[in-house]
Amino acid sequence: MTLGSVPPKFKVSIDRDQCMDCGRCIENCSYGVYRREGDKILIESRKCTGCLRCVAMCPRDAITLTEKPVDYRSHPLWSREVREDIIKQARSGKIILSGMGNASDLPVVYDHLLLDACQVTNPSIDPLREPMELRTYIGKKPSKLKFRKTESGDVELETKIAPNLKLNTPIMIGHMSFGAISLNSQLSMAKAVTELGTYMGTGEGGLHEALYPYQDHMIVQVASGRFGVNIDYLERGAAIEIKIGQGAKPGIGGHLPGEKVSEEVSKARMIPIGSDAISPAPHHDIYSIEDLVQLIRSLKEATEWKKPVFVKIAAVHNVAPIAAGIARSSADAVVIDGFRGGTGAAPKVFRDNVGIPIEIAIASVDQKLREQGVRNEISIIASGGIRSSADLAKSIALGADAVNIGTAALVALGCRVCGNCYRNLCPWGIATQRPELVSRLDPERGAVQVSNLIQGWTDELSELMGAAGINSIESLRGNRDRLRGYMLDEKMLNILDVLPAGA
Amino acid sequence: MCGIIGFIDRTKSRMDGSSIKAALSLMNERGSGDGAGYAAYGIYPDYADYYALHVFFDNLGEPKKKVDELLQQLGEIVHQEEIPTTPQPGIKKVHTPWRYFFKPSEDLMSGKAASEKDVVTYIVMEVNANVKGATIFSSGKNMGVFKASGWPEDVANFYRIEDYKGYIWLGHNRYPTNSPGWWGGAHPFNLLNWSVVHNGEITSYGTNQRYVEGYGYKCTALTDTEVVAYLFDLLGRQHDLSYEMVVKALAPPFWDDIDRMPAKEAELNRAVRLTYGSALMNGPFAIVVGTENGIVGFTDRIKLRPLVVGENGNRLYISSEEAAIRVLDPEVKNVYTPRAGEPIIGRFIE
Numbered sequence: 001m002t003l004g005s006v007p008p009k010f011k012v013s014i015d016r017d018q019c020m021d022c023g024r025c026i027e028n029c030s031y032g033v034y035r036r037e038g039d040k041i042l043i044e045s046r047k048c049t050g051c052l053r054c055v056a057m058c059p060r061d062a063i064t065l066t067e068k069p070v071d072y073r074s075h076p077l078w079s080r081e082v083r084e085d086i087i088k089q090a091r092s093g094k095i096i097l098s099g100m101g102n103a104s105d106l107p108v109v110y111d112h113l114l115l116d117a118c119q120v121t122n123p124s125i126d127p128l129r130e131p132m133e134l135r136t137y138i139g140k141k142p143s144k145l146k147f148r149k150t151e152s153g154d155v156e157l158e159t160k161i162a163p164n165l166k167l168n169t170p171i172m173i174g175h176m177s178f179g180a181i182s183l184n185s186q187l188s189m190a191k192a193v194t195e196l197g198t199y200m201g202t203g204e205g206g207l208h209e210a211l212y213p214y215q216d217h218m219i220v221q222v223a224s225g226r227f228g229v230n231i232d233y234l235e236r237g238a239a240i241e242i243k244i245g246q247g248a249k250p251g252i253g254g255h256l257p258g259e260k261v262s263e264e265v266s267k268a269r270m271i272p273i274g275s276d277a278i279s280p281a282p283h284h285d286i287y288s289i290e291d292l293v294q295l296i297r298s299l300k301e302a303t304e305w306k307k308p309v310f311v312k313i314a315a316v317h318n319v320a321p322i323a324a325g326i327a328r329s330s331a332d333a334v335v336i337d338g339f340r341g342g343t344g345a346a347p348k349v350f351r352d353n354v355g356i357p358i359e360i361a362i363a364s365v366d367q368k369l370r371e372q373g374v375r376n377e378i379s380i381i382a383s384g385g386i387r388s389s390a391d392l393a394k395s396i397a398l399g400a401d402a403v404n405i406g407t408a409a410l411v412a413l414g415c416r417v418c419g420n421c422y423r424n425l426c427p428w429g430i431a432t433q434r435p436e437l438v439s440r441l442d443p444e445r446g447a448v449q450v451s452n453l454i455q456g457w458t459d460e461l462s463e464l465m466g467a468a469g470i471n472s473i474e475s476l477r478g479n480r481d482r483l484r485g486y487m488l489d490e491k492m493l494n495i496l497d498v499l500p501a502g503a
Numbered sequence: 504m505c506g507i508i509g510f511i512d513r514t515k516s517r518m519d520g521s522s523i524k525a526a527l528s529l530m531n532e533r534g535s536g537d538g539a540g541y542a543a544y545g546i547y548p549d550y551a552d553y554y555a556l557h558v559f560f561d562n563l564g565e566p567k568k569k570v571d572e573l574l575q576q577l578g579e580i581v582h583q584e585e586i587p588t589t590p591q592p593g594i595k596k597v598h599t600p601w602r603y604f605f606k607p608s609e610d611l612m613s614g615k616a617a618s619e620k621d622v623v624t625y626i627v628m629e630v631n632a633n634v635k636g637a638t639i640f641s642s643g644k645n646m647g648v649f650k651a652s653g654w655p656e657d658v659a660n661f662y663r664i665e666d667y668k669g670y671i672w673l674g675h676n677r678y679p680t681n682s683p684g685w686w687g688g689a690h691p692f693n694l695l696n697w698s699v700v701h702n703g704e705i706t707s708y709g710t711n712q713r714y715v716e717g718y719g720y721k722c723t724a725l726t727d728t729e730v731v732a733y734l735f736d737l738l739g740r741q742h743d744l745s746y747e748m749v750v751k752a753l754a755p756p757f758w759d760d761i762d763r764m765p766a767k768e769a770e771l772n773r774a775v776r777l778t779y780g781s782a783l784m785n786g787p788f789a790i791v792v793g794t795e796n797g798i799v800g801f802t803d804r805i806k807l808r809p810l811v812v813g814e815n816g817n818r819l820y821i822s823s824e825e826a827a828i829r830v831l832d833p834e835v836k837n838v839y840t841p842r843a844g845e846p847i848i849g850r851f852i853e
Binding site for chain 2: 118120121122123125130131133135137141142143144145147155156157159161164366370371373375376397468469470471472474475476477478479480481482
């Protein structure tokens with residue numbers, strides 16, 4: 001091989017004075033970094049992904065893992081990553097795959113938005129002593145209400161309200177399919193959302209029987225591959241989501257590698273064991289907004305108009321008019337997934353270069369829907385890179401009704417964002433179907449961790465709202481007045497429709 | 504801070520402005536001399552069928568020419584004059600207050616079938632957003648708003664408030680904390696026959712503003728209270744909700760309370776919150792609204808600002824302080840403080 005090998009990214013070392021030679025590092029590393037030779041544990045740093053499982057499981061804190069400094073000649077343009085990608089492709093002639101979200105060093109708009117707090121002239125509200133309402137209803141709302149007076153003089157509601165999902169907190173977990181992630185991961189999250197009174201997505205993976213007890217808190221997905229979709233599946237979900245696009249890979253379909261298609265996955269997805277599940281880029285029955293309307297109405301008809309239907313799109317340059325089209329298409333909510341959204345596997349060039357940040361997408365969609373007078377009639381769910389309760393609060397102030405989290409929920413389960421989800425070797429038992437790895441994740445404990453995360457964010461959101469003198473989530477939604485931009489250029493401030501800090 | 508007062512005589516028996524001036528001045532500790540104002544209903548019986556447009560002109564040249572042109576395009580000016588004022592040492596006159604009595608033409612608006620009220624609303628939004636040097640601050644029938652930067656008695660004397668007789672009076676003594684103290688920012692805020700006086704701050708302003716702007720209203724007063732007048736117009740006029748229902752939308756019961764209601768009532772209240780969530784008002788507020796049919800008073804959902812109600816025969820008083828009501832009517836009865844979010848409605852007797 002004339003290209004030779006590239007330098008390893010990580011340097012793994014064991015403090016031999018500390019090591020008690022228990023071999024847990026060998027057992028825990030599914031990537032094969034460690035092996036025993038004679039009485040010694042040998043290390044092959046080149047195989048390391050930085051998942052940190054060995055460090056977490058070493059009983060003596062003997063393992064050190066460092067990112068290796070670049071071994072190439074430093075160059076501002078031809079970075080290590082650029083050169084290694086070229087070398088990989090020179091070797092393989094193929095598209096480079098990647099997992100997790102966009103890893104480019106682009107500025108994060110959330111970090112340039114600052115929230116407001118009350119001082120003196122209006123009181124901040126103490127959520128420990130005053131009611132704080134985070135309840136959110138997702139679904140279609142009428143633009144106005146009509147009432148009628150009965151003969152006895154009572155006022156009765158004449159307008160019929162479409163089915164809505166009731167969320168106790170405006171945080172949901174986005175769609176991660178059974179196949180992309182393990183059943184134990186899904187079970188952990190399903191238990192958590194059921195306990196908290198919110199929802200999670202099934203992903204394009206069908207619904208495993210073990211999840212039936214939580215089905216009232218699960219949103220079933222209809223993606224272009226239609227894997228796992230049948231009437232029983234549709235009827236089980238609390239709502240249905242049509243996935244058109246995904247933030248990590250706008251404009252392309254999905255790909256579940258065959259090695260992740262175990263017997264269980266094959267049953268749930270209704271595909272042969274070991275076969276690659278490739279969703280097409282477009283839905284082959286949707287080539288226009290009229291086609292989308294037909295699918296939405298067919299799904300509603302099939303489920304007797306009892307369930308809200310969401311449409312998920314990736315945040316792209318013309319996301320606002322697309323969302324406006326969706327708002328008029330009988331959909332109950334539009335889910336917008338920003339370019340920092342995660343994925344099991346995506347071509348790296350898509351993940352890192354296609355789409356726009358969710359912050360900007362929410363603002364421009366909210367604006368467009370208002371201009372067209374339909375904002376109130378549809379819910380906006382934002383996702384793709386929500387990292388904290390502050391991101392959540394800012395998303396709502398920019399105009400979202402609720403957010404979907406993905407990577408954050410996985411991190412709560414143990415994920416260290418190593419970005420190798422597509423290899424089926426996830427040592428944390430999350431993005432894998434290998435039974436010996438899946439069993440590492442205890443769904444009971446996982447549920448507590450995910451639930452703790454969402455509860456913690458919910459409490460922080462309450463405090464942030466209280467500080468801003470707001471006691472109901474409705475009053476934070478689209479409240480640009482409570483945001484200021486810091487070190488953002490004027491055009492960006494205009495798109496976000498926020499004033500600069502100090503104004 | 505801020506001091507507010509509202510008065511209605513249900514039989515439409517009119518009262519002159521001297522007592523409301525005295526009552527409002529009693530609450531001077533609630534103001535800072537940066538703004539005061541009055542709204543009076545029933546003051547223009549000779550022009551009762553015309554819209555009384557009160558305008559602040561920076562000068563009577565270009566801005567007035569533009570307003571005249573717009574009004575002539577969209578209807579007929581039957582009378583116009585400078586609003587009579589008396590110079591006051593405490594008031595620096597920065598605008599010329601002017602009034603038009605105007606009859607809009609319903610067929611001159613392009614694009615959609617419009618009522619007279621739609622035409623007037625369009626004119627108010629157009630002038631306030633796009634005509635530099637002109638602000639329409641009052642646009643109802645047989646009523647008018649008088650306001651400026653200054654203490655209540657100075658503003659009253661400036662406009663000779665005692666010369667007007669009305670069956671509804673609103674008064675406001677301003678302590679601006681989050682917006683500039685300019686004439687247009689003084690209360691009451693008005694659109695058509697809706698006039699609003701407010702003590703507090705609306706922390707949901709950004710949400711409410713975006714909501715009403717989606718329906719063509721333009722918030723130009725640089726002050727949060729303006730949006731309340733537009734919310735009342737949108738919900739009360741355009742959506743035809745009763746005053747009780749408007750208050751339910753703006754200061755709704757908590758979800759926990761809704762959950763405890765009988766099924767039908769819960770369904771109705773849930774529908775109001777779902778549909779009008781963006782109209783829900785947060786933050787501390789006590790508000791009195793003047794309308795075509797009476798007055799409506801209410802506070803925020805946890806009652807962070809005071810509001811007192813008093814009655815005497817056909818007269819209903821709502822104010823920040825009982826003492827102010829007693830200045831208006833020493834014999835007042837049934838003085839009480841309403842519950843948070845509870846609408847206090849005074850209607851004319853048919």
